[in-house]
Amino acid sequence: MKHSALLIAFILSPFAGIHHVQADEQDEHPILLLNEDSTFHFEILGGLGQALTGGGDISPILGAAKNVTPGDFDKFTDIFYRLANETKAAALDPANAYDPINVRDTWFSAASYFRRADSFTHGDWDDPLINQLWEEMLSAFDKGINALPIPGQRVKIPAGNFTVEAIWYSAYSGGKHKKCPTLILGGGYDGAQEDMYHTIVTNALVRGWNALTYEGPGQPTVRRNQNLGFIPHWERVLTPTVDWLLANKRAEVDTKRLALYGHSMGGYLAARAGAFEPRVKAILLNGGIFDVHESYLDQSPAVLTDLYKAGQKDAFDETALSLLSNPNVSSQIRWGIEHGMWAFKTKSPYDFFHQTEQYTLKDVISRIKVPVWIADAELEGFFRGQPQKVKEALGEKATLHPFTGTAGYHCQAGALQELNRAIFAWLHKTLG
Numbered sequence: 001m002k003h004s005a006l007l008i009a010f011i012l013s014p015f016a017g018i019h020h021v022q023a024d025e026q027d028e029h030p031i032l033l034l035n036e037d038s039t040f041h042f043e044i045l046g047g048l049g050q051a052l053t054g055g056g057d058i059s060p061i062l063g064a065a066k067n068v069t070p071g072d073f074d075k076f077t078d079i080f081y082r083l084a085n086e087t088k089a090a091a092l093d094p095a096n097a098y099d100p101i102n103v104r105d106t107w108f109s110a111a112s113y114f115r116r117a118d119s120f121t122h123g124d125w126d127d128p129l130i131n132q133l134w135e136e137m138l139s140a141f142d143k144g145i146n147a148l149p150i151p152g153q154r155v156k157i158p159a160g161n162f163t164v165e166a167i168w169y170s171a172y173s174g175g176k177h178k179k180c181p182t183l184i185l186g187g188g189y190d191g192a193q194e195d196m197y198h199t200i201v202t203n204a205l206v207r208g209w210n211a212l213t214y215e216g217p218g219q220p221t222v223r224r225n226q227n228l229g230f231i232p233h234w235e236r237v238l239t240p241t242v243d244w245l246l247a248n249k250r251a252e253v254d255t256k257r258l259a260l261y262g263h264s265m266g267g268y269l270a271a272r273a274g275a276f277e278p279r280v281k282a283i284l285l286n287g288g289i290f291d292v293h294e295s296y297l298d299q300s301p302a303v304l305t306d307l308y309k310a311g312q313k314d315a316f317d318e319t320a321l322s323l324l325s326n327p328n329v330s331s332q333i334r335w336g337i338e339h340g341m342w343a344f345k346t347k348s349p350y351d352f353f354h355q356t357e358q359y360t361l362k363d364v365i366s367r368i369k370v371p372v373w374i375a376d377a378e379l380e381g382f383f384r385g386q387p388q389k390v391k392e393a394l395g396e397k398a399t400l401h402p403f404t405g406t407a408g409y410h411c412q413a414g415a416l417q418e419l420n421r422a423i424f425a426w427l428h429k430t431l432g
């Protein structure tokens with residue numbers, strides 16, 4: 001869900017053909033559509049958004065987009081895989097590699113294209129592509145961060161029976177004041193911490209903020225390397241991460257200005273874990289999510305919602321699995337079910353939905369004592385209505401920030417300047 005979102009009207013008609021976008025639906029998009037398939041439109045838009053900070057180039061992405069066929073996941077993968085391979089070849093060319101700027105830009109772009117290629121590969125757990133693309137991606141991205149003026153540092157943080165995968169980016173460039181404000185940044189259901197580099201980290205560094213991105217169970221690297229699906233008690237991921245930060249980077253961290261950010265479903269995870277973490281002085285949720293399960297049910301076709309509520313596990317599974325092979329079902333629904341089973345590590349769609357019942361703030365939100373910023377995107381397709389619920393529960397402590405019009409998509413896909421302006425203006429006002 002990192003970039004992809006759908007207009008609510010589209011979600012409410014999940015059996016509508018994706019192959020011909022209705023004129024009225026097209027009118028509801030505030031920007032030029034990049035594909036008739038809304039899910040592909042958002043994935044491509046997300047890729048373009050990263051080009052702003054060196055994670056891609058506009059025409060190659062639009063060139064790939066031109067060849068994408070609505071609803072065809074394999075073709076989407078193949079087209080971006082090819083672009084990633086070509087970009088990797090340019091990065092390897094010794095005629096380019098003499099220059100750290102070339103190295104950085106070209107490898108970061110290749111890494112972004114490998115991530116786009118991976119987006120729709122989670123239906124078949126045995127498909128070696130799931131790991132092949134990721135290994136290529138990690139290797140490309142690491143060449144990028146190693147060529148930064150202050151190289152990014154990958155760290156593995158022990159967290160009981162798993163390991164948090166994190167990347168530390170230092171803003172300190174040799175001046176008198178070594179301690180800098182610091183953001184801890186976490187993704188959600190599908191976004192990778194390497195996406196977060198382009199979404200927020202580059203913006204943080206140029207404003208003098210350090211950044212630490214992290215991934216826990218269910219998230220890309222931990223899901224692959226440690227074979228672990230999502231866990232509800234996200235403080236088990238965040239607390240060891242903050243421990244590591246303060247034990248290893250204390251000299252560089254201004255602890256009075258330590259903030260936590262959650263992206264997409266990470267908006268839920270950050271609120272949940274932030275409730276248990278007094279060392280964090282401000283929390284940013286993009287967006288606010290009070291109840292993950294409720295919003296998953298809201299996005300599902302009515303037939304599934306009814307079967308779930310009636311507790312008909314077998315019928316639910318049978319229907320959900322039949323949707324996966326029905327070409328008339330929107331890519332969003334297919335992707336959501338396939339990726340959900342992979343990320344939560346369940347072989348049944350019902351079990352995936354059932355697990356999400358544990359992801360609610362109702363029993364923990366009163367523990368949050370610090371200021372909270374909540375993004376509220378006008379065209380939110382995944383977590384509609386949820387930011388208001390978080391705001392209501394937090395009262396005066398929370399600020400709801402509306403994003404509308406061309407910045408109104410889920411997580412402000414394609415409008416990352418506006419997102420970062422809003423984030424850093426609020427942090428400036430709140431923490432100084």
Ligand SMILES: *[C@@H]1O[C@H](CO)[C@@H](O)[C@H](O)[C@H]1NC(C)=O
Pocket residue numbers: 078079081082085
């Ligand atoms: C990309 O390159 C790899 C080898 O590095 C190759 O196996 C794969 O088929 C290529 N994919 C495409 C779509 O060109």
Ligand SMILES: *[C@@H]1O[C@H](CO)[C@@H](O)[C@H](O)[C@H]1NC(C)=O
Pocket residue numbers: 160161
């Ligand atoms: C990991 O530890 C937690 C808490 O200590 C426990 O609840 C969980 O079952 C453990 N998971 C595994 C896979 O051992």
Ligand SMILES: *[C@@H]1O[C@H](CO)[C@@H](O)[C@H](O)[C@H]1NC(C)=O
Pocket residue numbers: 326327328
């Ligand atoms: C898909 O939609 C077409 C046109 O409405 C219909 O003829 C076809 O039976 C549908 N296919 C499935 C598998 O539902």
